[in-house]
Amino acid sequence: MAYGGVILSNSLSFYQKRIVMSSRVLEKNGGASIPHVLSVAGSDSGAGAGIQADLKTCAARGVYCSTVITAVTAQNTVGVQAVHAVPEDFVAQQLKSVLSDMQVDVVKSGMLPSVGVVKALLQSLTEFSVRALVVDPVMVSTSGDVLAGPSILSTFREELLPMADIVTPNIKEASALLGGMRLETVADMRNAAELLHALGPRSSAIDKVLGDKTVAVTTCKYNYLIARLQKVSCDIHVQVLYGCVVYDTGFSLGENLSQKGNVLVKGGDLPGSLDAVDIFFNGEHFYELRSSRIKTHNTHGTGCTLASCIAAELAKGSPMLTAVRVAKRFVETALEYSKDILIGNGIQGPFDHLLRLKSDSHSFRRKDAFNPSDLFLYAVTDSGMNKKWGRSMEDAVAEAIQGGATIVQLREKDVETRDFLETTKSCLVVCRSHGVPLLINDRIDVALASDADGVHIGQSDMPATVARTLLGPEKIIGVSCKTIEQAQQAWIGGADYIGCGGVYSTNTKANNPTIGLDGLKTVCSASKLPVVAIGGINASNAGIVMQMRVPNLKGVAVVSALFDRENVLVETKKLHALLMEAPSKMQ
Numbered sequence: 001m002a003y004g005g006v007i008l009s010n011s012l013s014f015y016q017k018r019i020v021m022s023s024r025v026l027e028k029n030g031g032a033s034i035p036h037v038l039s040v041a042g043s044d045s046g047a048g049a050g051i052q053a054d055l056k057t058c059a060a061r062g063v064y065c066s067t068v069i070t071a072v073t074a075q076n077t078v079g080v081q082a083v084h085a086v087p088e089d090f091v092a093q094q095l096k097s098v099l100s101d102m103q104v105d106v107v108k109s110g111m112l113p114s115v116g117v118v119k120a121l122l123q124s125l126t127e128f129s130v131r132a133l134v135v136d137p138v139m140v141s142t143s144g145d146v147l148a149g150p151s152i153l154s155t156f157r158e159e160l161l162p163m164a165d166i167v168t169p170n171i172k173e174a175s176a177l178l179g180g181m182r183l184e185t186v187a188d189m190r191n192a193a194e195l196l197h198a199l200g201p202r203s204s205a206i207d208k209v210l211g212d213k214t215v216a217v218t219t220c221k222y223n224y225l226i227a228r229l230q231k232v233s234c235d236i237h238v239q240v241l242y243g244c245v246v247y248d249t250g251f252s253l254g255e256n257l258s259q260k261g262n263v264l265v266k267g268g269d270l271p272g273s274l275d276a277v278d279i280f281f282n283g284e285h286f287y288e289l290r291s292s293r294i295k296t297h298n299t300h301g302t303g304c305t306l307a308s309c310i311a312a313e314l315a316k317g318s319p320m321l322t323a324v325r326v327a328k329r330f331v332e333t334a335l336e337y338s339k340d341i342l343i344g345n346g347i348q349g350p351f352d353h354l355l356r357l358k359s360d361s362h363s364f365r366r367k368d369a370f371n372p373s374d375l376f377l378y379a380v381t382d383s384g385m386n387k388k389w390g391r392s393m394e395d396a397v398a399e400a401i402q403g404g405a406t407i408v409q410l411r412e413k414d415v416e417t418r419d420f421l422e423t424t425k426s427c428l429v430v431c432r433s434h435g436v437p438l439l440i441n442d443r444i445d446v447a448l449a450s451d452a453d454g455v456h457i458g459q460s461d462m463p464a465t466v467a468r469t470l471l472g473p474e475k476i477i478g479v480s481c482k483t484i485e486q487a488q489q490a491w492i493g494g495a496d497y498i499g500c501g502g503v504y505s506t507n508t509k510a511n512n513p514t515i516g517l518d519g520l521k522t523v524c525s526a527s528k529l530p531v532v533a534i535g536g537i538n539a540s541n542a543g544i545v546m547q548m549r550v551p552n553l554k555g556v557a558v559v560s561a562l563f564d565r566e567n568v569l570v571e572t573k574k575l576h577a578l579l580m581e582a583p584s585k586m587q
């Protein structure tokens with residue numbers, strides 16, 4: 001059938017232009033388009049909810065997030081102390097700045113403190129097309145403070161909800177939107193979801209469409225498609241724009257887009273419920289989404305997080321129900337991870353979106369990035385030796401530390417990766433409980449996976465600069481160097497120390513030319529990094545190495561002299577005592 005395909009509303013032609021424009025930009029920069037959520041919300045100074053939660057959620061989900069700030073709140077774990085609404089025209093200005101320049105996939109709204117701000121948002125959505133609108137109808141914080149007053153209700157109901165692809169009220173908000181209806185059970189929540197759907201999402205957009213006899217435009221469709229409605233004769237058909245090519249889907253409006261709106265009534269605050277139950281209703285089916293209720297006080301911002309995660313998943317191309325399920329799981333995981341963290345003195349703390357702050361991985365962490373005096377007695381393990389003497393790696397490490405080792409490196413050339421990772425994790429527990437850093441030889445992947453303190457790499461491993469990029473600024477990187485040039489490269493690459501040797505010949509490294517005491521002296525004198533001497537060092541020659549008193553030499557690294565012995569504890573103690581006695585620059 002004929003559908004003309006040429007009659008475009010202003011917004012669609014704008015969008016078309018933008019597709020063309022952005023493909024030009026992509027061509028020019030050789031870049032790729034990335035999923036993008038625009039969060040239109042309030043700032044929470046405590047950073048658990050609002051804009052800050054949205055930024056962290058999108059970062060955690062791998063989606064870019066731009067922000068339009070509607071209000072600045074003075075807020076903490078106790079409550080909301082003050083609210084400063086951003087002037088409406090300034091909200092409009094921020095919307096224009098972002099939407100006129102960036103290709104936003106999904107808009108997520110949170111705190112909209114006044115009717116004027118809602119109108120500014122609605123106005124921009126008619127000017128700039130996006131694929132979806134997620135509305136979190138924020139009204140009252142869990143602490144009971146009002147973030148958007150009752151005067152907003154009719155605008156929410158009549159103008160914002162109808163534009164939404166999904167609306168995510170909590171129990172109190174659903175009740176307020178439905179004129180104070182009581183919500184006390186899951187059955188009440190279902191009822192509310194149905195009523196809100198009837199009120200709601202997308203319906204008036206469609207009314208507007210039907211009222212407009214020439215052309216109808218809807219702003220979104222998933223999976224990177226933009227849907228467009230067009231009135232042709234008496235039929236309304238849905239057309240889909242993919243890139244700049246127009247397809248007619250053959251669906252008529254009634255069967256398709258009228259089902260588009262979705263409601264999620266969140267039950268985080270449902271009294272007396274053992275599970276955290278949310279009700280999802282898409283106009284056709286109800287889904288009861290359940291997860292176990294995490295016992296924690298750290299739930300501030302769950303609502304904002306859930307909505308921005310839904311937005312992030314939609315931006316990546318997920319269908320709605322999948323996005324909602326992923327988002328619920330994301331909140332549950334973050335709450336479980338953060339249930340014991342302590343931030344603030346109030347009754348409802350924030351949680352950790354990036355799953356990085358937990359105290360047990362930090363309690364014995366080095367405070368400073370790297371302390372060169374840790375190189376004093378450097379124990380390097382060897383699984384062959386431990387096997388020979390019938391002890392586990394964990395026991396060997398524990399004995400070395402008890403004997404005075406100040407840093408440990410796991411040097412395991414012949415173990416399976418899976419076993420190595422498990423061993424590393426157990427050794428980390430031992431090392432952390434003594435505040436001793438644990439490094440991994442060569443295996444950056446194992447260091448990352450186990451969250452060890454760093455790596456020691458050789459000249460044939462990855463360059464220090466690549467290791468630094470992979471490991472980030474906080475991890476320790478040591479590099480084996482024999483020459484001044486290599487030491488210089490290690491410094492440029494962002495290493496923390498160098499291992500210099502072999503000073504004496506050794507069995508632990510085949511075909512490794514020794515550089516002798518002279519070579520060690522030469523490299524140490526030129527090095528900009530602290531140095532640990534390595535290679536054939538034992539109780540009989542450690543004193544000689546140390547008494548050289550060369551600059552930057554901070555300690556000795558030992559393999560066989562500690563681990564190719566029957567009693568690691570005794571040997572380490574012996575070497576430690578010897579090093580302590582020596583009049584050297586090392587300490």
Ligand SMILES: Nc1ncnc2c1ncn2[C@@H]1O[C@H](COP(=O)(O)OP(=O)(O)OP(=O)(O)O)[C@@H](O)[C@H]1O
Nearest residue numbers: 170266267268269276293294300301302303304306
């Ligand atoms: N203790 C909990 N354990 C597991 N999930 C929870 C818990 N509390 C809330 N949730 C989930 O978090 C999401 C947000 O729900 P909630 O009803 O708390 O929203 P909200 O009140 O708008 O949040 P807030 O105002 O704190 O930002 C829902 O999916 C809910 O089921």
Ligand SMILES: Cc1ncc(CO)c(N)n1
Nearest residue numbers: 042043044049050111141
């Ligand atoms: C700014 C802001 N937005 C949303 C909420 C709801 O949690 C909050 N407490 N603060």
Ligand SMILES: [Mg+2]
Nearest residue numbers: 142170268269
């Ligand atoms: Mg809540």
